[in-house]
Amino acid sequence: MKFATYRDGSPDGRLLVVSRDLRHAVDATAVAPNLLTALERWADVAPRLQALADALNDGRAAGAFDFDPAQCMAPLPRTFQWCDASAFLNHGRLMERAFNTPPIPDFETIPVMYQGASDDFLGPREDVPLPDEALGIDFEGEFGVVVDRVPMGATPAQALAAVRLVVQLNDWSLRALGPREMKSGFGFLQAKPSTSFAPVAVTPDELGDAWRDGRVHLDLQVEWNGTAFGHPNGREMNFGFGDLVAHAARTRKLGAGTIVGSGTVSNADRAVGSACIAERRVVEIIDHGEPRTGFMRFGDRVRMCARGADGDAPFGVIEQRVVRD
Amino acid sequence: MKFATYRDGSPDGRLLVVSRDLRHAVDATAVAPNLLTALERWADVAPRLQALADALNDGRAAGAFDFDPAQCMAPLPRTFQWCDASAFLNHGRLMERAFNTPPIPDFETIPVMYQGASDDFLGPREDVPLPDEALGIDFEGEFGVVVDRVPMGATPAQALAAVRLVVQLNDWSLRALGPREMKSGFGFLQAKPSTSFAPVAVTPDELGDAWRDGRVHLDLQVEWNGTAFGHPNGREMNFGFGDLVAHAARTRKLGAGTIVGSGTVSNADRAVGSACIAERRVVEIIDHGEPRTGFMRFGDRVRMCARGADGDAPFGVIEQRVVRD
Numbered sequence: 001m002k003f004a005t006y007r008d009g010s011p012d013g014r015l016l017v018v019s020r021d022l023r024h025a026v027d028a029t030a031v032a033p034n035l036l037t038a039l040e041r042w043a044d045v046a047p048r049l050q051a052l053a054d055a056l057n058d059g060r061a062a063g064a065f066d067f068d069p070a071q072c073m074a075p076l077p078r079t080f081q082w083c084d085a086s087a088f089l090n091h092g093r094l095m096e097r098a099f100n101t102p103p104i105p106d107f108e109t110i111p112v113m114y115q116g117a118s119d120d121f122l123g124p125r126e127d128v129p130l131p132d133e134a135l136g137i138d139f140e141g142e143f144g145v146v147v148d149r150v151p152m153g154a155t156p157a158q159a160l161a162a163v164r165l166v167v168q169l170n171d172w173s174l175r176a177l178g179p180r181e182m183k184s185g186f187g188f189l190q191a192k193p194s195t196s197f198a199p200v201a202v203t204p205d206e207l208g209d210a211w212r213d214g215r216v217h218l219d220l221q222v223e224w225n226g227t228a229f230g231h232p233n234g235r236e237m238n239f240g241f242g243d244l245v246a247h248a249a250r251t252r253k254l255g256a257g258t259i260v261g262s263g264t265v266s267n268a269d270r271a272v273g274s275a276c277i278a279e280r281r282v283v284e285i286i287d288h289g290e291p292r293t294g295f296m297r298f299g300d301r302v303r304m305c306a307r308g309a310d311g312d313a314p315f316g317v318i319e320q321r322v323v324r325d
Numbered sequence: 326m327k328f329a330t331y332r333d334g335s336p337d338g339r340l341l342v343v344s345r346d347l348r349h350a351v352d353a354t355a356v357a358p359n360l361l362t363a364l365e366r367w368a369d370v371a372p373r374l375q376a377l378a379d380a381l382n383d384g385r386a387a388g389a390f391d392f393d394p395a396q397c398m399a400p401l402p403r404t405f406q407w408c409d410a411s412a413f414l415n416h417g418r419l420m421e422r423a424f425n426t427p428p429i430p431d432f433e434t435i436p437v438m439y440q441g442a443s444d445d446f447l448g449p450r451e452d453v454p455l456p457d458e459a460l461g462i463d464f465e466g467e468f469g470v471v472v473d474r475v476p477m478g479a480t481p482a483q484a485l486a487a488v489r490l491v492v493q494l495n496d497w498s499l500r501a502l503g504p505r506e507m508k509s510g511f512g513f514l515q516a517k518p519s520t521s522f523a524p525v526a527v528t529p530d531e532l533g534d535a536w537r538d539g540r541v542h543l544d545l546q547v548e549w550n551g552t553a554f555g556h557p558n559g560r561e562m563n564f565g566f567g568d569l570v571a572h573a574a575r576t577r578k579l580g581a582g583t584i585v586g587s588g589t590v591s592n593a594d595r596a597v598g599s600a601c602i603a604e605r606r607v608v609e610i611i612d613h614g615e616p617r618t619g620f621m622r623f624g625d626r627v628r629m630c631a632r633g634a635d636g637d638a639p640f641g642v643i644e645q646r647v648v649r650d
Contacts, residue, residue: 011365011580040336078580080403080444083514104509114511115440119405119580131478131576152650153456174576184429186439187512189408193577251456251499252518255336255403255444325477 001046001053001203002314003028003035003165005073007123012036013073017052017061018200022316025067026056035076035201039257042148042164069316074121074197075167076146076257082118082195083248084142084171084261085111087239088232091266091279098282099179111239111247114187116171118259122196124318128172129325130193130298136175137296137322139224141275141304143216143234144169144261145241146201150254159249160214160242166207168198168220168306168315171261175278175295198304198315210308214240218314220265222275223303224296229280230273232265234306275304298324326371326378326528327639328353328360328490330398332448337361338398342377342386343525347641350392351381360401360526364582367473367489394641399446400492400526401471401582407443407520408573409467409496409586410436412564413557416591416604423607424504436564436572439512441496443584447521449643453497454650455518455623461500462621462647464549466600466629468541468559469494469586470566471526475579484574485539485567491532493523493545493631493640496586500603500620523629523640535633539565543639545590547600548628549621554605555598557590559631600629623649 004025005013012034016025031048032038038045055061086092089108096103104112122128130137146165154162177191204211210218216234223229239247244260265275274280281291296302304318329350330338337359341350356373357363363370380386411417414433421428429437447453455462471490479487502516529536535543541559548554564572569585590600599605606616621627629643 078405080405081442083442086511101510102508104511105505107509110505112509112511113514115442115514117406117408117440117577118443119583120578129477135576152454177576180430180435181512182510183427184432184437185426185507185510185512186411186429186437187506187510189438189440189573190576248514251460251502251515252442253445258444 003201024064026061026064069199072199073123075201079118079257081258082116085113085244086263087237088266089238091264094282120194124199127323138173138277139302140171140264141220150249152253154249156242156246159245165201167201170196200316214242218306232267328526349389351386351389394524397524398448399522404582406583407441410438410569411588412562413591414563416589419607445519449524452648463498463602464627465496465589466545475574477578479574481567481571484570490526492526495521525641539567543631557592
C-alpha cells in the first residue's frame with residue numbers, strides 16, 4: 001500500500017491511498033481520517049485499506065482522481081515521536097572531521113540517535129522557512145520507517161516486524177548551530193528545524209527486493225538547484241532499521257506512529273557524491289585543504305528522489321525551496 | 326483554571342476541570358474531549374472552561390464529583406513536543422562533576438535543552454516500569470510550562486505570553502546511560518525513559534504571586550521511600566520560562582501543547598537538599614570523597630509535591646513506585 005496526506009486545513013490532513021505508479025489516488029477517510037489514526041488502529045484498518053489499494057491499482061476504485069503531490073502535506077504532518085539515527089558510519093566519521101568533535105564512543109557497536117521534534121513536518125513541495133542564511137543551511141537525505149507500538153526491550157527482529165511504513169525524508173540542518181549543541185551533550189535542538197518528507201509513505205512489501213535486511217536498497221538522487229549532487233545507496237547502512245528501532249525502545253515503549261530515521265545516506269565510494277553539503281565540504285577539505293562549496297542561500301532549491309534500477313520512484317519527489325521566515 | 330485527565334481507555338484520556346482546592350472535579354468533555362484538543366483550540370474553549378471552573382469553585386457545577394488523583398493520567402498523556410532545559414545552573418555544574426563531562430559552552434548565557442520523547446507520559450500514581458536497576462534509576466523534580474502555538478523567532482516576552490499552563494513533573498533518568506549519550510553529542514535518548522507528571526495542570530494565574538519572572542516560586546518537596554530528600558525552590562532558575570520557550574522556537578515554530586521543562590530544581594543553599602539523587606551523590610563526593618547514596622531499587626517510591634507558604638499544593642502530588650518492566 002502507498003499513502004499520502006492531502007491538505008484539508010486540519011493539522012493531520014486527510015488520508016489518501018495512492019496507486020503503485022503514483023498517478024492516481026482515492027480518499028481513504030471513510031476507513032481512517034488521517035494516517036496517524038490509521039497507524040493507531042492498524043490491525044483493524046489495514047485490511048480495508050488494502051482492499052482500497054487493490055481496487056485502485058486495478059482501476060476499479062470509485063472516486064479515484066489524479067494524484068497531485070503539490071497538494072500533499074508530509075504523510076504524517078505531525079506525530080508523537082521522531083528519532084533520527086546516524087547509521088551510515090561513513091557519514092558520521094566525515095562529520096566528526098567537519099564539526100571537529102571528539103570520536104563518538106562505541107560508534108561501531110551502539111547506534112547514535114537523537115530525539116527530534118515531531119510537531120511540525122513539512123510537505124514535499126512546501127517552502128522551508130528559516131531565519132538566517134548565516135546558520136549554515138544544509139539538507140540531509142535519509143530514509144525512515146514508521147512503526148506500530150513497540151514494547152520496551154523489543155529485540156531487533158521484533159522491532160523490524162513492527163515496521164508499518166517506509167518513508168524518504170530531508171532532515172534539514174543548521175550547521176553553524178550543530179557543534180555547540182553537540183558539545184553541550186544535550187544534542188541537536190536549534191540545529192534541526194522542521195523535517196521534510198517525500199509525498200508517499202509505502203508499506204515495506206511495495207519496495208520488493210529493495211527492502212531487505214531492514215535497509216532500503218535504493219539510490220537516493222539529490223539535486224541542488226538543478227545540478228546533480230549525489231546518489232548514495234541506502235544499502236550501506238551499518239545498522240538496520242530493526243537495530244535502530246530496538247535501540248529507541250531499550251528503556252521505554254514506543255507509541256504507534258513513531259518515526260525512526262537512518263541518518264544521512266552515505267557511501268564509502270566517493271564517486272556517488274553526498275546527500276548533504278557538510279559531507280562534500282569535508283571531502284573538499286581532505287582533497288584541497290579547504291571547503292569550496294558554501295551552504296544554501298535563500299531561494300535555493302533541493303530535489304531528492306529515491307530510485308530503483310527500473311527508474312521507479314516509490315516515495316515520489318521532495319522538491320523544496322529555502323526562504324527567509 | 327485547573328485541569329486533570331482521567332483514564333478512559335483512550336490514549337489522550339478525558340478532560341476534567343478541577344476545583345482550586347483539588348477536592349472536586351467536573352467533566353469538561355462537552356467543551357473539549359481532552360486537554361491536547363483544548364490547547365489546540367484555546368481561544369475558543371478557554372472562556373467556556375473558565376465558566377465551568379467558576380461554577381465548580383462556587384459549588385454550583387452540575388455533575389461535580391470528588392476528584393481522585395489515582396484515576397489520573399498525566400494532564401497531557403502524550404503531546405507532539407517535549408523539550409527539557411537545564412536552567413538551574415547549580416544543578417548543571419554539579420552534574421558536570423557527576424558525569425565527568427567537559428564544561429558546557431556558553432552555559433551561563435545560552436540555555437541548554439534536550440528534545441525529549443512525548444509519546445508516553447506517566448500519570449501521578451502509575452508504576453514506573455524500567456528494565457534494570459543497574460541503569461542508575463534516578464528521579465528529577467522539575468516544573469514545566471505548556472504553550473500555545475509559538476512562531477519561529479519569538480522573543481522571550483512573546484514566548485512567555487504563550488504560556489497556557491504550568492505543570493510539575495519527574496523527568497526520570499537512567500544515570501548509567503547518560504554520560505555515553507552526552508559524549509556522543511546526540512543527547513539523551515535511552516537515558517530518559519517516560520516522564521511522569523503531577524495530576525493537575527494550572528493556568529499561571531492560579532499560582533498568584535508564586536508565578537513571576539517566568540518562574541515558579543514554590544518549594545518542590547521530594548521524599549524518597551517516605552524520607553525527606555530535598556525541597557529546593559523554583560525561584561533560582563537562571564533562565565525564565567520565556568527564555569526557554571524562545572530558545573526552543575529560535576529556528577522553528579512550536580505547535581500548541583508543546584511542553585518545556587525547567588530541568589532539575591536546584592538551589593545554591595545545600596541545606597535544602599536536592600531534587601535528584603545524582604546531585605546528592607556529587608555533594609557526597611565533594612564532602613566525603615565518595616558517593617554514599619545509591620540509586621533507586623525496584624519497589625522504591627518517590628513523592629514530589631510543590632508547596633506554597635500557605636501549604637497549598639497547586640499541582641497535587643506525584644507518588645510513584647519503580648518496578649521491573
